[in-house]
Amino acid sequence: MRFNRRSLLRGLSQGCAVSVALPFLDCFLDGNGTALAATAERIPTRFGTYFWGCGLTKELYLPKAVGQGYEMTPQLKSLSAYQKKINLISGLRAFADDNPNIQHWTGVAAISTGMAPSKDREFETQTIDQTIAGAIGHGTRFKSLAVACSGNKNESYSSLGGPNTNPPDVSPVGLYTRLFGPGFQDPSKGDWKPDPKVLLEQSALSVVDEDRKSLMQNVGAGDKARLEQYFTSVRELEQTMAAELQRPDIVAQVSIPSAPGEMPVNKSVPTLRKVVPVMAKLVALGLATDQTRVVNVALAEPASTIFMPGDSKPFHQATHEEPIDPALGYQPVTSQFSTYSMEMFAELVKALDDIKEGDGTLLDHSLILAYTDTGFAKLHTLEAIPMLLAGSASGRVKTGFHIAGEGGPVTRVGLTVQQAMGLAVESWGKASMETKKPITEILA
Amino acid sequence: MTKAARTLALASVIAVAATPALAAPWVRGFIVDQYEPAFYYGAKAGTMEAGTDCPKGTTPDNDYNALLKTKWRSDAEIAKVLKPATLEVDGTFNSGREFLLSAALRYRGFRRDIDTWVNPFAAPDPGMQEVTGKIAEGFDLDNNPRTGFISPTGRKGVDNNLYRVMGCGMAYRGKPFSSYLGTRANDKMLEGLFGIVIRVSGTKDPMNDDNAVVEVGYTPERIIKDPAGKVVPDYSYRIAKAAQYTKLNARIKNGVVKMEGGADIRMPVFSWFENNRGEITFHKARLELSLNPDTSLTGLVGGYIDWRQYYGRDTFDTSSSAGTRETYYHENQLAKYYALKRNADGLPDPKTGQNMGISAAFRLTGVRAYVRDSSQAVTINEPLSSNAAPTYRALFRKASMTAVIIPDPPRRQGEDDEIPAPKDKEQQTVRNEEGKSTNGRSSDP
Numbered sequence: 001m002r003f004n005r006r007s008l009l010r011g012l013s014q015g016c017a018v019s020v021a022l023p024f025l026d027c028f029l030d031g032n033g034t035a036l037a038a039t040a041e042r043i044p045t046r047f048g049t050y051f052w053g054c055g056l057t058k059e060l061y062l063p064k065a066v067g068q069g070y071e072m073t074p075q076l077k078s079l080s081a082y083q084k085k086i087n088l089i090s091g092l093r094a095f096a097d098d099n100p101n102i103q104h105w106t107g108v109a110a111i112s113t114g115m116a117p118s119k120d121r122e123f124e125t126q127t128i129d130q131t132i133a134g135a136i137g138h139g140t141r142f143k144s145l146a147v148a149c150s151g152n153k154n155e156s157y158s159s160l161g162g163p164n165t166n167p168p169d170v171s172p173v174g175l176y177t178r179l180f181g182p183g184f185q186d187p188s189k190g191d192w193k194p195d196p197k198v199l200l201e202q203s204a205l206s207v208v209d210e211d212r213k214s215l216m217q218n219v220g221a222g223d224k225a226r227l228e229q230y231f232t233s234v235r236e237l238e239q240t241m242a243a244e245l246q247r248p249d250i251v252a253q254v255s256i257p258s259a260p261g262e263m264p265v266n267k268s269v270p271t272l273r274k275v276v277p278v279m280a281k282l283v284a285l286g287l288a289t290d291q292t293r294v295v296n297v298a299l300a301e302p303a304s305t306i307f308m309p310g311d312s313k314p315f316h317q318a319t320h321e322e323p324i325d326p327a328l329g330y331q332p333v334t335s336q337f338s339t340y341s342m343e344m345f346a347e348l349v350k351a352l353d354d355i356k357e358g359d360g361t362l363l364d365h366s367l368i369l370a371y372t373d374t375g376f377a378k379l380h381t382l383e384a385i386p387m388l389l390a391g392s393a394s395g396r397v398k399t400g401f402h403i404a405g406e407g408g409p410v411t412r413v414g415l416t417v418q419q420a421m422g423l424a425v426e427s428w429g430k431a432s433m434e435t436k437k438p439i440t441e442i443l444a
Numbered sequence: 445m446t447k448a449a450r451t452l453a454l455a456s457v458i459a460v461a462a463t464p465a466l467a468a469p470w471v472r473g474f475i476v477d478q479y480e481p482a483f484y485y486g487a488k489a490g491t492m493e494a495g496t497d498c499p500k501g502t503t504p505d506n507d508y509n510a511l512l513k514t515k516w517r518s519d520a521e522i523a524k525v526l527k528p529a530t531l532e533v534d535g536t537f538n539s540g541r542e543f544l545l546s547a548a549l550r551y552r553g554f555r556r557d558i559d560t561w562v563n564p565f566a567a568p569d570p571g572m573q574e575v576t577g578k579i580a581e582g583f584d585l586d587n588n589p590r591t592g593f594i595s596p597t598g599r600k601g602v603d604n605n606l607y608r609v610m611g612c613g614m615a616y617r618g619k620p621f622s623s624y625l626g627t628r629a630n631d632k633m634l635e636g637l638f639g640i641v642i643r644v645s646g647t648k649d650p651m652n653d654d655n656a657v658v659e660v661g662y663t664p665e666r667i668i669k670d671p672a673g674k675v676v677p678d679y680s681y682r683i684a685k686a687a688q689y690t691k692l693n694a695r696i697k698n699g700v701v702k703m704e705g706g707a708d709i710r711m712p713v714f715s716w717f718e719n720n721r722g723e724i725t726f727h728k729a730r731l732e733l734s735l736n737p738d739t740s741l742t743g744l745v746g747g748y749i750d751w752r753q754y755y756g757r758d759t760f761d762t763s764s765s766a767g768t769r770e771t772y773y774h775e776n777q778l779a780k781y782y783a784l785k786r787n788a789d790g791l792p793d794p795k796t797g798q799n800m801g802i803s804a805a806f807r808l809t810g811v812r813a814y815v816r817d818s819s820q821a822v823t824i825n826e827p828l829s830s831n832a833a834p835t836y837r838a839l840f841r842k843a844s845m846t847a848v849i850i851p852d853p854p855r856r857q858g859e860d861d862e863i864p865a866p867k868d869k870e871q872q873t874v875r876n877e878e879g880k881s882t883n884g885r886s887s888d889p
Contacts, residue, residue, distance in 0.1 A: 091671075100718055101635055312505070320772050321614070323502075323624070326490035379628045382635065383673055407671020 045394040048295040050370040053304030054377035057335035070402040078346035087389040092405035094382040095432035104302035107373035114429035133294040144294035151265030158296040172260040172278040252288035252357040280351035302373040319377035367393035409433040467648040474741040474810030476640040477675040480626040482581035482807040491618035497577035498612035546767030564781035572783035575611035580604040582805035583730040583746040603803035605787040615773040639663040643815040653696040661689040680814040684822040703731035717763035741810030748790035748801030756837035
């Protein structure tokens, strides 16, 4: 019998069928002891989102040039080192259609679901990261992860729809524990083996499966819908467990660090400057070690209240109270907060690009959608909402472009992202935001 | 042709050419693309600078220490309110500070249990930074050129005391259509909060017509914009002949339409949320519209507005109500009450002689459009409102008319923020003839 790294030993345990994954054996390597022989798999493409609130300053971020080689503007300066690996998309708009423009929310939902929301802080359907996770997230320990850099457990924009938001990790220690705490085995270590507890849990679930089928046949439509959602989670758990029984393939050159120490986590910009790099590095490690392939990072809430100690107003309040400087043509204090938001995004981009993976970096094998809620926070506008895409999705996305959206719907980005991630989707969005036009300039 | 015949022919041509065109019915339609209170800005640039209107510049941030000082509130109590109302507590952003502040600002009277937003007369007048300039836009509503402001074009006797009260406010100050709330409200109007159409018609000549008719009303249609956000001309909009519709006789001279006669005109309030939307009635109204050579419209509408209604909307609407105004917008509701009352200059109550109205003017611009009647009845959805807002507005009105303090009604936490869900979402939207909803709505932040 030929074995490969996916082979399972099968048998019976206390009357139940049990399958056990094999540990990583040298015979699975090619002659050089590096690439996986015979069943070599490609490096997975990862997806992520980075959300920041209250937009950017048009006068400070929008380049005059379109296409490649655009000038790097003051508000994007922190991303200069990565200009060739990111795309900037400007000028796209969200439509509320028959729904209200829910201030600091309609833009969020439009970009992440393609639909204008009807309720504040709820999505009409699952967010784009979950759609993509549904396609690529199985087979990893976590279908997706959410991270709230400011420490607020309500700040997650990853959702299954309605009030079903995926709760975020809110501290570096918490994120580290989730990724590399109990239940994690370093796949690069020689002593990796399937966790017996998981084996037992998995076998218990398979028994439940028969009862589940019987139950579904005997309940009404409403209960069936509820059970479907519940058992979808169970199925995902099963898949997670199956993944945990198999040693992840790690191509990235990483080693698991020791746990970070406790650190304050709040919305003070100096604090964020310390926390975000740590969170970004952990997120990158989580992707690199295939704990997950989908991550969502939220800097703060849509009506962002990041603040500078000593100032009298946080970001959001400044957007409304600070007048437009007649000489500058923009709000100087407000624009500074937008610049900080881009600096934090640059930390995430850096963390991904710092990890060598195959013939490139983790960033090269990822696609990160950075988005916000409004084009001009002072007025809560839905026009000209800026977005960025970092990474080339393993070569499926061309990078280094400034794309001028010219008033088209924001859903063009979501459609482009899904196609780049390999989803068979030809159109996306609803009503005025339904589009069949991906941004072909950046699709390889 | 003989010379005589040629001369006769030439004279005939000249005679025909000199004959004026025969009078014929005409119509001009417009969709309003900008609308705001007509507050004259007396500085050169920006929105904050000192100017002839406000020599001290725009109203600064409130001093909450001063605002909260009362005979019964000790310094320690004020500190207890303000400390947790600081930006951060122990390094963490204090997200509850606005609510803490608002809850305390509500009580500034001579006794701690008096809601001074309902009973503002229970606290002394803190003083209002009023406009002290001499120039204002508006109309001579009392036909007295010796009182009031002078218009930017030199017309005397302009009555616009709402401007006198509110014109130095941070939210309202700026050149036309560039104040903070001006830009915000117009953005929301164009986004679908509401639409106003104006149709001017006559039987002679749009430049000069003694028998013109002006119609002003809502449209259920969403305003059409180009990708740059500008309203696109020549689209078709229905005019809703609902309760908000006004039809007036007017005269046109050299392209300037003037309505006379002092009828009431009902216009939308200046709003930027669904639940601060509504109507304002200009009593003894005046209207002046310019039909511009480039086919656009500019205009002023003015009259006396109910100052208590104005205060009530500013104070008790759910979004951008007193709490927001006294924090974000640097306003002082108590000062506003006294200033509105002091500057009320029209609509005297026949019993008390008290002026119930304050002179006001709004400016607008319009883009050429086809304004058409609908073959079916069109209704405009009523604004969403919280349960509490109408209640408190009524309480304030009663209190201020009688000067009798009205105690707090029982209030559940967060009641002011409640917006009742529409019983039937379909009922809350305006429908077009095909039965499809067309109107956008906004909600509180």
